[in-house]
Amino acid sequence: MPDPAPRPVDRQPPTDEARDLIALVRDVARREIAPDAAEEEDAGRLPRELFGLLSESGLLGLPYDVAHGGGGRPYEVHLQVLEELAMARLTVGLGVSVHTLACHAPAMAKLLCADGAMKVTTDAVQVLGGYGCTADFPAERYLCEAKALQIVEGANRIQRMVIARHPVGPGTG
Numbered sequence: 001m002p003d004p005a006p007r008p009v010d011r012q013p014p015t016d017e018a019r020d021l022i023a024l025v026r027d028v029a030r031r032e033i034a035p036d037a038a039e040e041e042d043a044g045r046l047p048r049e050l051f052g053l054l055s056e057s058g059l060l061g062l063p064y065d066v067a068h069g070g071g072g073r074p075y076e077v078h079l080q081v082l083e084e085l086a087m088a089r090l091t092v093g094l095g096v097s098v099h100t101l102a103c104h105a106p107a108m109a110k111l112l113c114a115d116g117a118m119k120v121t122t123d124a125v126q127v128l129g130g131y132g133c134t135a136d137f138p139a140e141r142y143l144c145e146a147k148a149l150q151i152v153e154g155a156n157r158i159q160r161m162v163i164a165r166h167p168v169g170p171g172t173g
C-alpha cells in the first residue's frame with residue numbers, strides 16, 4: 001500500500017534566503033506541528049498557541065510590504081510556506097492562508113484610506129494657502145478629520161505592525 005503522507009513538491013525558491021526560510025518552516029512544522037496533528041484533529045481542537053508561534057516568527061505577514069510590518073517576501077515564497085504548514089497540519093495551513101487573505105483587509109483599508117485622506121487634505125490646504133487654515137473653507141475641517149482617522153483605532157504606525165503580527169481569533173494575543 002502506498003504511503004498516504006503528503007510529500008514536498010520540488011520547487012525552486014527564488015533566492016537562497018527563501019530556500020533557507022522554507023527549510024526552516026519545514027523543520028519547525030515537523031517538530032512543532034505534525035507530532036500531535038492527528039490526535040488534535042480527531043479531537044476537533046484548533047492549535048491557537050501555534051498561531052502565536054507563527055505570529056512571533058513573522059510568518060503571518062510574509063507577503064506584505066516591510067513598510068506595513070510584513071515580511072516583504074514574494075507571494076510565491078508565502079505559498080510555499082503555506083504548503084509546508086499544510087503538509088504538517090491542514091488546519092494550520094488553512095488558518096494562516098485565511099488570516100493572510102482576510103484578516104488584514106480591514107487594517108490595510110483603514111491604513112491606506114487614512115493615509116490617502118491625509119495626503120489629499122494636506123494638498124487641499126496647501127492649494128488654498130492661508131485660507132486653507134480657516135474655518136471659512138471645509139479643507140481645514142477635512143484635514144482635522146483626516147488626522148483623526150490616522151489616530152483612532154490605533155495609530156497608523158501601530159496599525160502597520162498589527163497587519164503582519166496579530167494572531168487570529170480571541171485569546172491569541
